[in-house]
Amino acid sequence: MALLKKMFGARGGKVFKNGIWSDHPVCATTLGICSALAITNKVENAIAMSAGVVFVLVLTAIIISSLRKWVPGRVRIITYMITIASGVIIVDQVLKAFFPTISEAMGPYVGLIITNCIIMGRAEAFFIQNRTYNSVLDAIANGIGYTYALLAVAVVREVLAFGTLLGFRVMPGIWQNWAVMAMPAGAFFVLGTFLWITRTLADIEPPPGA
Amino acid sequence: MSEGPSLLTIFVAAIFTHNVALTYLLGMCPFIALARSLKTAFGMGVAVVFVVALTSSVNWCIYKLILEPAGAQIITYIVFIVVIAASVQLVEMIMERFFPALQAAFGIFLPLITVNCTVLAISLFMMLRQYTFVQTVFFSIGSASGFWLAIVLVAAIYEKLTLIGDIPKGLKGPGIIMIITGIVALAFMGFQGMVAIQ
Numbered sequence: 503m504a505l506l507k508k509m510f511g512a513r514g515g516k517v518f519k520n521g522i523w524s525d526h527p528v529c530a531t532t533l534g535i536c537s538a539l540a541i542t543n544k545v546e547n548a549i550a551m552s553a554g555v556v557f558v559l560v561l562t563a564i565i566i567s568s569l570r571k572w573v574p575g576r577v578r579i580i581t582y583m584i585t586i587a588s589g590v591i592i593v594d595q596v597l598k599a600f601f602p603t604i605s606e607a608m609g610p611y612v613g614l615i616i617t618n619c620i621i622m623g624r625a626e627a628f629f630i631q632n633r634t635y636n637s638v639l640d641a642i643a644n645g646i647g648y649t650y651a652l653l654a655v656a657v658v659r660e661v662l663a664f665g666t667l668l669g670f671r672v673m674p675g676i677w678q679n680w681a682v683m684a685m686p687a688g689a690f691f692v693l694g695t696f697l698w699i700t701r702t703l704a705d706i707e708p709p710p711g712a
Numbered sequence: 713m714s715e716g717p718s719l720l721t722i723f724v725a726a727i728f729t730h731n732v733a734l735t736y737l738l739g740m741c742p743f744i745a746l747a748r749s750l751k752t753a754f755g756m757g758v759a760v761v762f763v764v765a766l767t768s769s770v771n772w773c774i775y776k777l778i779l780e781p782a783g784a785q786i787i788t789y790i791v792f793i794v795v796i797a798a799s800v801q802l803v804e805m806i807m808e809r810f811f812p813a814l815q816a817a818f819g820i821f822l823p824l825i826t827v828n829c830t831v832l833a834i835s836l837f838m839m840l841r842q843y844t845f846v847q848t849v850f851f852s853i854g855s856a857s858g859f860w861l862a863i864v865l866v867a868a869i870y871e872k873l874t875l876i877g878d879i880p881k882g883l884k885g886p887g888i889i890m891i892i893t894g895i896v897a898l899a900f901m902g903f904q905g906m907v908a909i910q
Contacts (some may be wrong), residue, residue, distance in 0.1 A: 535740040610836040617829040690894030700821040702882030
């Protein structure tokens, strides 16, 4: 915490810590769950997805926080949507041009970055009210939080389901592939357990009424 | 008319074997947040069926009649999301004017649907799979009903579970809902092989 304070200033340090730990987008507020479940069967896809989300998140932070004084309240949602959709088109085109196999594997999920609620949620909760510098910090911190959650789930699932890590064999030869882990049900179990662990460690209160 | 799977196949597959929530893992954010009570889950399900059927038909027309002939597929995402946001707004306004009771029943769910990835995903799927208009209608209603079925099942199990169980603090809320959904997804794997699309 002290280190973060030194690096980013008092406000920046707090923003950063919130994003990667106590206000973690996946674990605490359960946003961005769809992509955390759907494309975490291989570590490779998880990395591509996180990179895409971080890029769009930072781009949205810069644009929305710079425009925050000129965007009328009534049209702010559609402004977020168009900004985010433009960012996603860039990501989609870059993936198609340079990483066609990953683009193929992710299919429609690239387009679904638009409805990744982390980006929309941060735009509404943070970018629209804060300076560009703090907004970009917030975007990066949330991006890191999202990335490590995705990686943790993807590593567990790929190792258990295929016995490999980024395509390299890591499990001994006698390992029987645990096929359920590659399927949707496995995603729910792994992410559910991950939430259990992180929510206990970070001491996050359960939502009201639960 | 392109040759494709029959309408009944598409409809049944969209509900059971290719359930949008349990197989494609879409629409999970509202799913996890709203599966805490049977009543809200039911309301969300109805709203999703309604909006999905409307937006995917409108998007099909725009994509096939305007974007494809004009070679402007690159802006598909922007067009789709604007259409979805606009339709949700329009539906809300029409309801407010003519069916205030219905609107009160939907409450917060209608505006929330804009960021439900199911809606956008179904438009993208129908585009990628080159469905005809009638196929799109059957596919969208089937998928949305599948979402409705899944969220109601999970909410019902969760309500019963909270009555009898002592859930650990860290697992309360989203954690346990995810585990329940996993078990329901396992059960839905039993439908595999019933019908096949793509």
